[in-house]
Amino acid sequence: MKLDLGLSENEEMLKKTALDFMRRDATKEVVQNLQDTDTGCTTELWQKMAGLGWAGIIIPEEYGGTGSTLTSAGVLLEVLGTGPLPGPLFSASILGSSIIMEAGTEEQKRQVLPAIANGSQVVTLAMTEPDFSWEPGAIQTKVSHSNDGFTLDGVKLFAYDAGAATHLIVAASTGDGIGLFLVDRKSEGLSVTRLPGYLAGQTFEVKMDSVRVPQAALLGENANNLQALESAITRSIPVLCAYKVGGCQALVDMTILYSRTRVQFGQLIGRFQRVQDMIIEMVNQLDAARWTTYECLWKLDADRPAAESVHMAKAVTSAAYWEASTLAHRVFSGISYAKDHPASFHTRASRSLYHYLGDPAYHRQRLAKLLTGV
Amino acid sequence: MKLDLGLSENEEMLKKTALDFMRRDATKEVVQNLQDTDTGCTTELWQKMAGLGWAGIIIPEEYGGTGSTLTSAGVLLEVLGTGPLPGPLFSASILGSSIIMEAGTEEQKRQVLPAIANGSQVVTLAMTEPDFSWEPGAIQTKVSHSNDGFTLDGVKLFAYDAGAATHLIVAASTGDGIGLFLVDRKSEGLSVTRLPGYLAGQTFEVKMDSVRVPQAALLGENANNLQALESAITRSIPVLCAYKVGGCQALVDMTILYSRTRVQFGQLIGRFQRVQDMIIEMVNQLDAARWTTYECLWKLDADRPAAESVHMAKAVTSAAYWEASTLAHRVFSGISYAKDHPASFHTRASRSLYHYLGDPAYHRQRLAKLLTGV
């Protein structure tokens, strides 16, 4: 059989570059300083990443990207997840560019994708609304047609990484279905506000009060782009999962290391069965997350049916990252509750990303439907 | 406040009598020999129990019983559950007599209840059908009216303790609703067959092929006795729960004892954190089962609203008994898989009783409905 679960030569190289980048440019202090910022990133870091070709990693070469596979993107995001390095790389360069590729006209692709690839434009999605459903059917943002374009009215909530965006892709109800509009962040009537919350990370409220956009802002050639949006989300999910896999891996690594140095009751804590059991459970969570994610990436890259895999990967990784960080706190105890302890960065990330592109409840329901028809 | 969770003097006495009975008359060997029998009991044991007044424990004194509270019945059943002593005591003397009390006419009560109380009649319920729903609405057994009585046709499955019954209470669809019929086990056309299955215990298939019963077999004065049936089931559930509490208690006791004698790797296994954690979890399951059960019994005895409590107690105890026996096997390991090890009796009982009067899935759904309206 063809079974081969190793990385290709290119993927190994990409991984090495990414690990070097993390070691040099995204140290614990850098990650810590980005924790409560609006952008989750600095201009300098962003330019470095774009310079490495990461901002265009899945964008075809003809549009200025490096045209890599989703698996490659997963390998990269996994390494960034070990930080966890926040910032809009996933939201813009994976999800944002996927939407443009799936929904945009040839002209729009030529205009936007190179700008995403070189890092000059950061395009993120504003889809969910106060009803917090990842079902695109729940969208209530309204569009009205005006002579020279459209006017958008509505509120988006839980818009990830909108604070770093130069442009937002706004999903709105056109009457014919769900239209996607590429909106300049600086448009009049548009406000982007970070949602407060101890663990909320980079999620935003986007308010649109008679925001006028030109005709060309409508992605694609018709006013219903729901299928394209769903397809882009489906293809992006396992890359986000890989980021969480990286988080789990970092938590496992730091916890095992701690088990070899921390002494209580005169012995290394890793010799206590209770501590061992917690770490074993963390490793199980990690490995469940890792292999559901990478099989899913492989299926998408190989054009195989992947619907069950996508739902499973998102449900498994969201829960795994949550559990792994909780368990890490139990092993570290006290010190890990300090604001500057790396485990706490992962805890915040695991909670913040739990619902992004659908929480386990949503994906488990969809999976149940696929399995049973009910 | 009035808070007092201790047993009354009467209850303490009953408990002591029951403990003595178990020690003398229901030893491990007795319980073992009853494992795969049709009745789950011997005539001798049954007469002894009836002689102690247990067969009529909740039947009012005017009908020949001892007129005790449900809490008292719980105290008794808890002790029997430590065996676990099988047999029809719960099915006949708690559930069966409750149905007669709730549904029967005065004359029927005068006829049947004293016979239940002195042990000469064993009356059990045959309600669920191949669709295995504890919703009485799902009943499809048909009744037709004949000149001098009724004719019953249908199949009952999972009829607990029908093998020991002298009479069955058959729930059937009368057209006006659900009627309850007291059917002699020896009626022509009625067959009772033990359902095979390694863990099935005393559950039976009851087939009725044109079974003719007299007019007087219909319990109560009208052909719809659904509410009475539901009320009797509700009142009986926590007593069944108490039996499971006894099972959990026995499992905890034998496991802790084993932790103090079994040596592996040169030390008592109870010194290993992994073993401790399993036992702690067993104790948690036991205590969750115990207190949800006894609060529920108290609420019913005190005529307080108890619907949420009943659903919770059945869901919690069914799961707790299952878990406690599984964990006991993990502590005992090898030896407990032998057919004559007491832990294995409990495992079979916990599986067999899991669905009796509604499994956790059923009761959790009902509870959710009460809590949320959904």
Added chain:
Amino acid sequence: MDFSLEYTEEQEHFAGEVREWIKENIPDGLVNFRDPMKKTREQWELRREIGRRLGKKGWLFAGYPPEYGGGGIGSDKRFVISREFEKVGVGYPPFYDSARLAVGPILSLGTDEQKQRFLPPIFRGEVTTWQLFTEPEAGTDEANQQTDALRHDKEGEYFIVNGSKIFVGGIYAPPNQFLLLTRSDREAARHENLAMFLAPADLPGITINPLPLFVSGTLAQVNGPTADSSPAIKHQVFFDDVRIHESFLIGGDRDGWRVTTATLDVEHGGGQSAIPLENTAVKRFIEQCRSNPRIQRRLKENPQLLESVVDIFISSEIVRLWGLRNAWIADSGQRAPYVGPQLGLYTKIIGGEIIESLARVLGPYTFIESTEWSLAEDIFEVVQRAGLCFAPAGTPEAQKIIISRALAIGREPRR
């Protein structure tokens, strides 16, 4: 059996008295602080003032001996006080952090002079006390103290303290005094080398620095309306040649572990009976499941979520029932030493699971604190701050050790 917590006639009468007192003494703006981070200094001072009034009334340490300023009030009435304060959303007790922990050892091991000196200010609510046990190398292994308190070579009635303590105190510093565990002998055997002090917090050589956490508390705090003891700002305290007079020593030079065990017994849930209050957060959550249209719609769209609602309800019911059991065991003078830490452990573990269940049902709102968009504020606070920090009042692992001993797993039971 009787599971009822309804007032007796006598209690009802006393409740009227309490309600009256509350009306006269509790100003507006003090109720419903679920999140201690949100309390201003001014509000904190106000609560101290209420503490002093309560102390004067004998209701602050209501069950303790009146000869030292305690209330000498029976458990029936203490329950009424707690319940009435709960109704108006003001936590009661503890008011003053770790003072409760110090009281037991002082009563059993302190000298008469110490009782006279230490207890009245505590009972009257005049002083705040911090517990200084935890050190970087002494977490769950509480006996492994590295902070030295060595008798001065020449002035033998003084101890010289050097070292540091971590994860101590509440949001506002400084407190008045420390309950301070130290190592009094570098050579002596484990458990025989410790000394406990109840010492002033303002001695020369003491430095108190804030230590911000990213989260705080456990689900336990949800069981009452306030939780002063587990805020998201703790402190680190440094001792640099601090001189402490031996009159502040509780018990003997080597009695520290005995004293610690007595305090931990209280902290880990084995202490004085306290009838559990309602779990207001869960109650509010279930209410919202029934009434909040957004949650109703979500539950109807995805009935699988009902499993999480039921999980939350059942675990909080078990916490409530075990709380009743523990109170009954304590009040009826029975001995069942595992039940305290069992409830403590379960509350923590289940707390974490409840948070995850809440996150399932409430969706991304779980983590958003926004006046415009968030769900009930108290639910947000629970999710934010609770369910993660397992350390305070003993890690789950420490509690399991105690439970295993109490159940005599793998050892002969004590007769």
Added chain:
Amino acid sequence: MDFSLEYTEEQEHFAGEVREWIKENIPDGLVNFRDPMKKTREQWELRREIGRRLGKKGWLFAGYPPEYGGGGIGSDKRFVISREFEKVGVGYPPFYDSARLAVGPILSLGTDEQKQRFLPPIFRGEVTTWQLFTEPEAGTDEANQQTDALRHDKEGEYFIVNGSKIFVGGIYAPPNQFLLLTRSDREAARHENLAMFLAPADLPGITINPLPLFVSGTLAQVNGPTADSSPAIKHQVFFDDVRIHESFLIGGDRDGWRVTTATLDVEHGGGQSAIPLENTAVKRFIEQCRSNPRIQRRLKENPQLLESVVDIFISSEIVRLWGLRNAWIADSGQRAPYVGPQLGLYTKIIGGEIIESLARVLGPYTFIESTEWSLAEDIFEVVQRAGLCFAPAGTPEAQKIIISRALAIGREPRR
């Protein structure tokens, strides 16, 4: 990456050969024995006959050295053999219980003479072997053997064996030989006092008694269509002054623990790569959820049950994926010693949870075996026999010890 198990062209070609062989050699009435208790003696003998034919063909121990009768076949083709046998519902391998465990030690520690004597009959499927390790006092603590094999005072080339072994063998006795772990020295240090034999089962002084269990197997057995190794009848074997010649000793007088470790490494999942087969029971269950009108109705009436369906599906997928990973790790010559016991542990734990989930979804049918009323028979068998017995092939606790070592938790990693 490539997660595909589809045949290559070369494999497809070989598969035709295997299918041809199966058609010619496997009689009817032998397929789909999920429950070993249901196999008659006649059927069992028939399977032995197939084993001999497979052995002759070199497909029984397909990966082992041809010089001793093994197949010398690469993993690509071995996978084809397994998959094709799975398709017709006949388990492959193991055919002969514990023989597989004996092979590794013989190859690495046996003398040339022993290899020539022992291996060909095993590889050719001519003998059945039982593993005799477990004793009443040697469960998880495998090194604590009490069965003595002491050298005879005068006839030094003989060992005299006394003691008893428990939980051994399959449904039909007697086997041909025992892989027998004994204590060869009562005084020597732990781990240096053991001796391993591959000895005939019919020596004078040996008694074999049946030991009925109430349940058997683990979910692991569900991963293939048959499971000879975990039936609900085990045996107890007594040794009463049994003389065993030293030519049956594997390794030296004191090498027993080394040999045991080598066999346990195989048993606990660290052995020769085996591409995992499909979990047929879960597959059938999910099919029934979609197609069985009773289950469909139940799921629609109570959508909360869908959570259990999803749980079952996801855990079996994780088992499948880890199986792939383990096969890839072994085939690509990497070292990740935790993955074998991790899969073993997870399969057991998840097995118990799957049974409970099945019981929720299938209702009381879960435990009923009745041709008229039961659901799919193979599901019944899984629930009845699996998911409870955690002991075979190492308790979860034993596996956790191995995993912790392999991950170097609390210890320096081996370089």
